[in-house]
Amino acid sequence: xxxxxxxxxxxxxxxxxxxxxxxxxxxxxxxxxxxxxxxxxxxxxxxxxxxxxxxxxxxxxxxxxxxxxxxxxxxxxxxxxxxxxxxxxxxxxxxxxxxxxxxxxxxxxxxxxxxxxxxxxxxxxxxxxxxxxxxxxxxxxxxxxxxxxxxxxxxxxxxxxxxxxxxxxxxxxxxxxxxxxxxxxxxxxxxxxxxxxxxxxxxxxxxxxxxxxxxxxxxxxxxxxxxxxxxxxxxxxxxxxxxxxxxxxxxxxxxxxxxxxxxxxxxxxxxxxxxxxxxxxxxxxxxxxxxxxxxxxxxxxxxxxxxxxxxxxxxxxxxxxxxxxxxxxxxxxxxxxxxxxxxxxxxxxxxxxxxxxxxxxxxxxxxxxxxxxxxxxxxxxxxxxxxxxxxxxxxxxxxxxxxxxxxxxxxxxxxxxxxxxxxxxxxxxxxxxxxxxxxxxxxxxxxxxxxxxxxxxxxxxxxxxxxxxxxxxxxxxxxxxxxxxxxxxxxxxxxxxxxxxxxxxxxxxxxxxxxxxxxxxxxxxxxxxxxxxxxxxxxxxxxxxxxxxxxxxxxxxxxxxxxxxxxxxxxxxxxxxxxxxxxxxxxxxxxxxxxxxxxxxxxxxxxxxxxxxxxxxxxxxxxxxxxxxxxxxxxxxxxxxxxxxxxxxxxxxxxxxxxxxxxxxxxxxxxxxxxxxxxxxxxxxxxxxxxxxxxxxxxxxxxxxxxxxxxxxxx
Numbered sequence: 230x231x232x233x234x235x236x237x238x239x240x241x242x243x244x245x246x247x248x249x250x251x252x253x254x255x256x257x258x259x260x261x262x263x264x265x266x267x268x269x270x271x272x273x274x275x276x277x278x279x280x281x282x283x284x285x286x287x288x289x290x291x292x293x294x295x296x297x298x299x300x301x302x303x304x305x306x307x308x309x310x311x312x313x314x315x316x317x318x319x320x321x322x323x324x325x326x327x328x329x330x331x332x333x334x335x336x337x338x339x340x341x342x343x344x345x346x347x348x349x350x351x352x353x354x355x356x357x358x359x360x361x362x363x364x365x366x367x368x369x370x371x372x373x374x375x376x377x378x379x380x381x382x383x384x385x386x387x388x389x390x391x392x393x394x395x396x397x398x399x400x401x402x403x404x405x406x407x408x409x410x411x412x413x414x415x416x417x418x419x420x421x422x423x424x425x426x427x428x429x430x431x432x433x434x435x436x437x438x439x440x441x442x443x444x445x446x447x448x449x450x451x452x453x454x455x456x457x458x459x460x461x462x463x464x465x466x467x468x469x470x471x472x473x474x475x476x477x478x479x480x481x482x483x484x485x486x487x488x489x490x491x492x493x494x495x496x497x498x499x500x501x502x503x504x505x506x507x508x509x510x511x512x513x514x515x516x517x518x519x520x521x522x523x524x525x526x527x528x529x530x531x532x533x534x535x536x537x538x539x540x541x542x543x544x545x546x547x548x549x550x551x552x553x554x555x556x557x558x559x560x561x562x563x564x565x566x567x568x569x570x571x572x573x574x575x576x577x578x579x580x581x582x583x584x585x586x587x588x589x590x591x592x593x594x595x596x597x598x599x600x601x602x603x604x605x606x607x608x609x610x611x612x613x614x615x616x617x618x619x620x621x622x623x624x625x626x627x628x629x630x631x632x633x634x635x636x637x638x639x640x641x642x643x644x645x646x647x648x649x650x651x652x653x654x655x656x657x658x659x660x661x662x663x664x665x666x667x668x669x670x671x672x673x674x675x676x677x678x679x680x681x682x683x684x685x686x687x688x689x690x691x692x693x694x695x696x697x698x699x700x701x702x703x704x705x706x707x708x709x710x711x712x713x714x715x716x717x718x719x720x721x722x723x724x725x726x727x728x729x730x731x732x733x734x735x736x737x738x739x740x741x742x743x744x745x746x747x748x749x750x751x752x753x754x755x756x757x758x759x760x761x762x763x764x765x766x767x768x769x770x771x772x773x774x775x776x777x778x779x780x781x782x783x784x785x786x787x788x789x790x791x792x793x794x795x796x797x798x799x800x801x802x803x804x805x806x807x808x809x810x811x812x813x814x815x816x817x818x819x820x821x822x823x824x825x826x827x828x829x830x831x832x833x834x835x836x837x838x839x840x841x842x843x844x845x846x847x848x849x850x851x852x853x854x855x856x857x858x859x860x861x862x863x864x865x866x867x868x869x870x871x872x873x874x875x876x877x878x879x880x881x882x883x884x885x886x887x888x889x890x891x892x893x894x895x896x897x898x899x900x901x902x903x904x905x906x907x908x909x910x911x912x913x914x915x916x917x918x919x920x921x922x923x924x925x926x927x928x929x930x931x932x933x934x935x936x937x938x939x940x941x942x943x944x
Contacts, residue, residue, distance in 0.1 A: 281471050282347025284780045287771060288475050288488055289344040296482045296785045297701045297760065297827065306481060307341040314355065314477040321517065322395045323408060324362040330395060344478070352474035353467075360462050367455050369405055374448050378410045380886035386411045389880040409451070410884050416447035417886065418893060419578070419590045445551075454554040461559060468778060483786045484823040485762050491779040507568045508575065508595045510536060517557040518543065521582070523675050523729070526629030527605045528598075535593045538729065539582025539816070542567075543590055546576040569597050581900070582816075605629050607648055609655045610919040611662055614931065616938045623934050624664040625927075626655055627919050631677025631685065631733040648677070649684040656688060656718045666721040666934045670919070670927065672751060676732030676758070679709070686740045687711030689718055689747070694835040695740045697791040698761075706791060708835050721937045722747030723930055726805060728818040731756035738803045739792040745840035748849070748937075749805040750930050752813055757820035759799030760827060761788040789827065795834035799827055806842075807850045807933065809926045810857075810866060812903060815874035845940060852936050853929060862925055866906065872899050 293302045300306055311333070319325045336343075336351045343351060386407045387393065396404045445453065468490050475488035509528015510521050518541040530536040545566040546552035555563050567575060577593045608627045613620055628648060637645035644650070659667065683695045692714045697706040724738050724747055735755045741747045767780040790798050800821045820826050857863040876896055883889045906923065920927065 278467075280776045280778055280780070281349055281467055283771060283774050283776060284468075284471065284767065285344055285349045285475060286347040287767065287780075288783055289341075289478065291765065291783060292479060292482055292486070292785065295701060295787070296479075296486055297787060297789060298482050299701060300482060302341040302345060304338040304341065307338050309481045310340050310478050311337045313481055314352065314474055317473055317477045317480075318356065318359050320515075321390045321408075322393055323390070323404060324359060324366060325395055326362075326398045326401055327395045328398050329358060329362070349471060349474060353470060356470050356473070360459075363459055363462060366405060367459055369402065370409055370455050371452060373406060373409055374413070374452060378413065380410075380414065380417075380884070382885065383888070384884045385881045386884050387881045407884065411882065412451055412454075413447050414884060414886060414889055415590075416450055418889060420447065421890065422591070422893075450554055454556055457554070458557045461562070468781065472781070479783070479785070481825055483760065483827050484820075484825055485758075485760060486785045487783075489782045489784065491781045507597055508536070508577075509598075512542075512560060512564065512567075514560045514563075515541075518580075519555055519558070519560065519563045524673075525605075526673070529595050533593070533595050536577070536579065536595070537582060539818070541580045541582060542577050543580060544578035546578075548574045548576075552576065552578055571598055573597050605632055607651045607655060608919055609658070611659070611664060612920050612931065614935050616935055617942055619942075621665045621935070621938050622662060623931060624655075624659040624662075624667045625670065625919050625931075626652060626667065627670045628652070628674055630674055631679075631681040631737070633678045633681050635678075647684075648681050649688065652685060653688060653717055659718070664720075665938055666723070667718060668723045668725065668927075668930055668934060670725045671730045671734040671738060672725050672727035672926070673729050674731075674734035675729065676734055679733055679736065682733040682736045682740075683709055683711055684713075686737055687713045689716065689722060689741065690744055691716050693744075693837050694793045696736045697793065697795075697832065697835060698788050699791065699832065700788040702787075706832050708793075721934060721941065723934055723937075724749050725926065725930055726751035726755050726803060727811070728752050728754065728756055728802075728813050728816075730803075731758045735759070735798045735803050736790060739798055742803065742806065743792055743794045743839065744837065745842045748807065748842060748846055748933075749803060750807045750933065751805045751809060751926065752811045753808055754804050754819060755798075755802035756818070757798065757800045757802035757826075759790040759797050759802075759820075760786045761790070763787050786827070791832050793835040793837050795831045797829050797831065800829040806846045807853055809853075809929055810863070810870060811926065812866070812870060812873060814870050815877055845937065848940065849933050849936050853933050856932065857929065862906070863929075865902075866925065869899070869902060869906065873903070 289302055293300060315325055315330060316322075333351065333355060340351065343349070384407070388411060472488055472490035479486040479488050507528075508530045509525035510530045511523045511525070513520050513522050521536060521538050521540045521542070523538050524531045524536060542563070543556050544552035544554050545563070547566075547569070553566060555566065567577075569575060573596070575595055575597060577595065578590045579593050580590050607629075610625045612623050612625065614623060615621070630648070632646070632648050634642075634646040638647070656667075679696070686695050690711065692711050694708045694710045696709050698709060699706045722741065724741055726734070726738050726749055730738065730751070735758070738749050738755065742749050762784050765783045765785065767783060768776075771780050792798060802819065876899065883892060906925075920931075922928065
């Protein structure tokens with residue numbers, strides 16, 4: 230089933246009172262959690278139907294009146310909810326048939342009215358039908374697996390079923406057969422990669438041998454996975470079942486709004502406290518797979534360097550114990566497996582996201598640890614280049630997030646920790662070192678404090694507006710400005726962005742671009758998250774209803790960001806002045822690929838003065854394109870993007886074992902070339918934590934800065 234939640238630390242719990250919108254935004258703009266949260270161990274008593282009805286009514290009313298869209302609960306929304314709920318319970322379109330969906334169509338336009346009356350019986354009946362269909366699948370799987378499969382037969386399977394139609398009752402069994410064969414073949418491929426005798430690298434061979442902890446056959450493991458899923462489905466309490474229905478309702482409004490049942494809410498609260506020991510990653514569930522949303526800077530996963538966003542974890546092993554298959558496992562249970570005591574070992578069986586559906590799982594071993602805040606600090610480095618025979622210095626700053634110690638700042642603690650304070654210190658060092666140009670790297674900056682985005686932008690301009698905010702409560706945009714008239718660095722400035730640059734990072738980059746204060750360089754666009762979320766604790770709103778159980782929390786989108794030029798950062802993100810090709814060009818990453826994302830739009834521009842960098846930007850872009858066209862590394866990258874795109878565009882996979890292994894070997898050659906291009910463990914890298922010679926984008930940005938300084942000298 231599709232999970233209605235992902236664990237991040239991008240929102241703040243708020244009391245249900247009117248709060249100044251900037252206060253909401255400052256504490257709620259996306260910042261990822263420095264670890265993995267732990268599942269609750271408590272099992273409250275069964276929730277009453279009365280409680281469920283009240284929770285449903287209040288949640289529906291809040292969404293229709295307080296969420297940014299303020300879409301009324303009507304027949305149009307009811308139709309969307311009908312479709313979304315089936316997709317959330319069965320995203321692979323495997324269990325529910327066309328006939329199943331049709332049998333519930335009389336309720337298609339009634340769900341809105343039933344929500345307002347507190348009647349959630351239809352939602353529970355659909356969930357019960359899922360259990361019934363899963364029991365049929367379990368019975369079919371056991372008998373089919375016992376019979377075995379012919380892996381020499383030439384047939385294929387369309388594993389990507391997001392756009393597929395649901396099966397009819399007549400052809401469902403054939404779909405189930407191919408799904409089982411696909412799952413078993415994937416497990417066989419995993420075993421084969423571990424025991425492959427052709428591996429020449431002895432260390433790699435030994436690593437795979439040690440990682441082979443499976444004590445069961447692929448057939449036994451698949452049966453166990455299905456049995457575990459059935460147990461999980463049946464033991465869910467009413468509040469946990471209701472979560473799927475209300476989360477489906479929330480996500481119709483936008484992909485960042487969701488309902489969180491008590492256990493999920495508790496996990497979220499743990500993540501907010503930063504008192505975590507884990508691998509340092511944000512997780513979500515996508516089509517039954519546990520997917521990496523982001524890697525936390527300074528965390529164990531980031532230090533290890535092998536786990537990446539979009540990777541899918543399929544099994545978890547504690548030290549040298551046998552792995553636990555986690556496909557289709559609820560996210561809170563997965564989180565419980567991954568979290569653990571400091572310095573203990575967790576082994577993740579991972580399908581690399583950049584390899585698409587053709588990935589053969591690999592084992593990533595990580596030692597659990599707390600995320601050290603100092604590892605998230607801005608880092609700087611000065612590199613020396615030659616311009617017209619003269620030595621020039623370029624300062625490089627890597628900023629992983631827009632961090633601030635909110636508690637110390639609100640208590641007026643002197644010298645409280647913040648990225649603006651740290652970078653102000655770095656700029657002072659650059660001034661003393663007579664740095665000629667500055668590059669700020671935001672490529673893996675997932676956001677942070679809006680206040681810090683505003684103050685940091687202020688270091689590079691005299692003063693003025695930075696961002697506009699339009700809330701659900703007030704249609705008149707509020708302009709947030711920098712009032713510090715001092716500019717701490719006025720020289721040539723380059724800002725690096727990627728599809729992973731989000732929220733506060735996009736606000737900073739957009740303001741620098743709108744003022745013409747610097748040149749934005751990077752991938753085709755940034756992530757495009759231009760919205761603000763807040764957390765409402767329903768128990769505070771419902772305390773007078775006499776509920777016998779915790780009603781959980783509701784996360785809703787309450788505001789939207791706009792650039793000072795009037796354009797939203799939502800969906801489109803920030804488009805760079807100079808685009809550098811990247812392997813992510815082949816991947817669908819960003820807000821615009823999320824279902825029900827709020828649209829891009831414009832408002833009235835703020836009043837500000839712009840420096841026109843069009844002339845110099847065009848010249849630098851022309852020089853960069855010419856240089857990249859002659860650079861063998863960029864030409865190799867160009868070929869790699871095309872091959873990578875072809876692999877990702879293949880939505881079917883062979884169910885012939887020999888052909889599947891051959892496909893894997895061919896694809897692996899391409900993926901190995903990717904790894905060689907992006908190798909993070911060269912000796913040169915050890916000399917520099919920031920300026921890595923195999924980082925093509927950064928190296929080209931340094932050359933662009935050289936061109937800029939040369940142009941500046943000539944004038």
